[in-house]
Amino acid sequence: MNYQDQTLREILAGEYVLGTRRGAARRRFERLMKKDPGLRERVEFWEGRFNLLAEAVSPVTPPERVWTVVEDRTAGARRGDGGIWNALSFWRGLALTASGLAVALMVYVGLRPAPEAPPAGVAVLADEARQAAWTVTLVVDDSQAKRLKVTALPSVAPKPDRSFELWLLPESGAAPVSLGLLPEAGSAVLAVPGKAVPALSRTSALAVSLEPRGGSPTGAPTGPVLYQGRLLAL
Amino acid sequence: MGDRDAFARLYRLTSPNLFGLALRILGRRSLAEEALQDAFVNIWRHAADFRPERAAPQTWLAAIVRNRALDLLRASPPEDPPAEDPEIETWASADLGPLEKAMAGDEAKALLECMKRLQAKQRQAIALAYYHGLAHGDLARHLAEPIGTVKTWIRRGIEQLKRCLEA
Structure with missing residues (x-):
C-alpha cells in the first residue's frame, strides 16, 4: 500500500477509529502511526468526529458500585510518586472544563422545553483561586442576535458602591469591549451590544472588572480584573 | 474545586x-x-x-x-450476534430526524448533516462499526453481504464524510 496517498491515509485513519480492521492490519497501522505524526493527526480528527456519535446514545445510569470501585482504584494512584501529577495544570484544565460541562448540561436540561435557541457556548467566570462566581451562556438566535445569560453563584460578594462589569477580550488583541453589568445575585440576560457582536465567538475570552456603581465611566475597564473565563463551544 | x-x-x-x-x-x-x-x-x-x-x-x-x-x-466476543437495535434501524432509515435532538451541539449537528448525505447502507455500516464494534468480517456476516461490498461502503462513507465535514 502506498501510505503517502492522501485518500488512503484518510480512509485508514477513519477505519482505525471505527475499528473495522483487526489483528495484524490494525497493529501495522499502529506502528505506522507512531512514526508518522501526520497520520496521528488524521486519527485525532476522526476520533473527534466519530465519537460525536456517542451523543446519540440513550443514557443509562450505572449502578453505584461502579463509582465505588473507581474511587478505590484511583485512591492508590494518587499516592504515586508524582510523574503524571507534575502536569497539574492539565488536570486543572480538565477540572475547569468539567464545570463547563456541568453548566452545559444544566443549561440543556433547563432549556429543553423552552422554544429558545440552544446555547452556543458556556463559560465559568472564576477568580485567581479558581473559585467560580458566575456562569455565562451564549445564545445565538435565528437572526444571529447574541445574548448572554449570566447567573451569579452564591460566592459572589457584592461590594458597596461598586458594580461588576463584564468585558469581551477580542481575539485580535483589540481593547476590551463592555458586555454589560453582572447581577450580584440571581440571573440576568445581557443583549450583546452591536459593536461587540462580530468579535464575540463561541470561544471568546471574558473578564470581569470592578467598576464604580453603574459601570465604567470611560468605556474601558478602570478597576482591577477580578474574574476571568473563556467560553466553551457547545 | x-x-x-x-x-x-x-x-x-x-x-x-x-x-x-x-x-x-x-x-x-x-x-x-x-x-x-x-x-x-x-x-x-x-x-x-x-x-x-x-x-x-x-x-x-x-x-x-x-x-x-x-x-x-x-x-470475550459475544456468543450471539448483536440483537436487533432500534437505534441502528434509525441510522439505516431515510429519516434521521429522531437523532437531531440528541446531536444538537454544533459539531454533532454538522456530522449528522453529513451522515444524512451518505447512502443508507454506508450509514448503517458505519453505525454498526461504531456502536457495536463490528469489524469488516462481522459486518459482512451481520448484513449478509460480501466482505468487499461492506469494505467499499465504509471506505466511500469515510471519503464522503471527509469531503462534507471539511467543505
Missing part, C-alpha cells in the same frame, strides 16, 4: 451517557460496568494527556470508554 471533587463531578455528569455507550458496544451489563470502571481509572491517571486545544472533553471521554469497551469485546 479539588481534583477529587472535579473527578466525582465529571463522573456524575458523564457516566450515564458513557455507560449507555459501553452497554451498546458490549451488550452485557457486567462487561459494560467493567469497561466504565477501567475507563474512569484511565481518565484519572491520564488526565494530563487531555489537550483542550486538540479535543473536546466529550469526545475525549467517549474515545477512552469506547476503546476500553472494544478491548473487552475482542477479549
Whole structure:
C-alpha cells in the first residue's frame, strides 16, 4: 500500500477509529502511526468526529458500585510518586472544563422545553483561586442576535458602591469591549451590544472588572480584573 | 474545586451517557460496568494527556470508554450476534430526524448533516462499526453481504464524510 496517498491515509485513519480492521492490519497501522505524526493527526480528527456519535446514545445510569470501585482504584494512584501529577495544570484544565460541562448540561436540561435557541457556548467566570462566581451562556438566535445569560453563584460578594462589569477580550488583541453589568445575585440576560457582536465567538475570552456603581465611566475597564473565563463551544 | 471533587463531578455528569455507550458496544451489563470502571481509572491517571486545544472533553471521554469497551469485546466476543437495535434501524432509515435532538451541539449537528448525505447502507455500516464494534468480517456476516461490498461502503462513507465535514 502506498501510505503517502492522501485518500488512503484518510480512509485508514477513519477505519482505525471505527475499528473495522483487526489483528495484524490494525497493529501495522499502529506502528505506522507512531512514526508518522501526520497520520496521528488524521486519527485525532476522526476520533473527534466519530465519537460525536456517542451523543446519540440513550443514557443509562450505572449502578453505584461502579463509582465505588473507581474511587478505590484511583485512591492508590494518587499516592504515586508524582510523574503524571507534575502536569497539574492539565488536570486543572480538565477540572475547569468539567464545570463547563456541568453548566452545559444544566443549561440543556433547563432549556429543553423552552422554544429558545440552544446555547452556543458556556463559560465559568472564576477568580485567581479558581473559585467560580458566575456562569455565562451564549445564545445565538435565528437572526444571529447574541445574548448572554449570566447567573451569579452564591460566592459572589457584592461590594458597596461598586458594580461588576463584564468585558469581551477580542481575539485580535483589540481593547476590551463592555458586555454589560453582572447581577450580584440571581440571573440576568445581557443583549450583546452591536459593536461587540462580530468579535464575540463561541470561544471568546471574558473578564470581569470592578467598576464604580453603574459601570465604567470611560468605556474601558478602570478597576482591577477580578474574574476571568473563556467560553466553551457547545 | 479539588481534583477529587472535579473527578466525582465529571463522573456524575458523564457516566450515564458513557455507560449507555459501553452497554451498546458490549451488550452485557457486567462487561459494560467493567469497561466504565477501567475507563474512569484511565481518565484519572491520564488526565494530563487531555489537550483542550486538540479535543473536546466529550469526545475525549467517549474515545477512552469506547476503546476500553472494544478491548473487552475482542477479549470475550459475544456468543450471539448483536440483537436487533432500534437505534441502528434509525441510522439505516431515510429519516434521521429522531437523532437531531440528541446531536444538537454544533459539531454533532454538522456530522449528522453529513451522515444524512451518505447512502443508507454506508450509514448503517458505519453505525454498526461504531456502536457495536463490528469489524469488516462481522459486518459482512451481520448484513449478509460480501466482505468487499461492506469494505467499499465504509471506505466511500469515510471519503464522503471527509469531503462534507471539511467543505
